[in-house]
Amino acid sequence: MSTLRTDTFTCVRCGLTVSAFAPDGARRNHCPSCLHSLHVLDHAEGGPSECRSRMAPIAIAVLREGDWMLIHRCAGCGELTSNPVRQDDNQLILMRMAVRPLAEPPFPLEPFGGM
């Protein structure tokens, strides 16, 4: 038996075996294929979380430096977290989330028609 630690986790949604490190060496916490995560860290207290519920990607936030952040919401406790987007994350899902607010504005667009 090898004692070598394998830094992988299994995606709770699609079952993909995910390396805990992105190609650039940065630690990742979400699946690059479906972008789902698991609530294992308590972001408010900075320690491990008892929750361990599935976290769904709900939005993209762009920081002032231009970095893209992925916003997750926990299905169990509702906590929101933000994590850096990694270079091999599913670009189709990322783009879909990035344009969703433009496609579904929370106000009627009609007034702009007469401008």
Ligand SMILES: [Zn+2]
């Ligand atoms: Zn997945």
Ligand SMILES: [Zn+2]
């Ligand atoms: Zn949770």
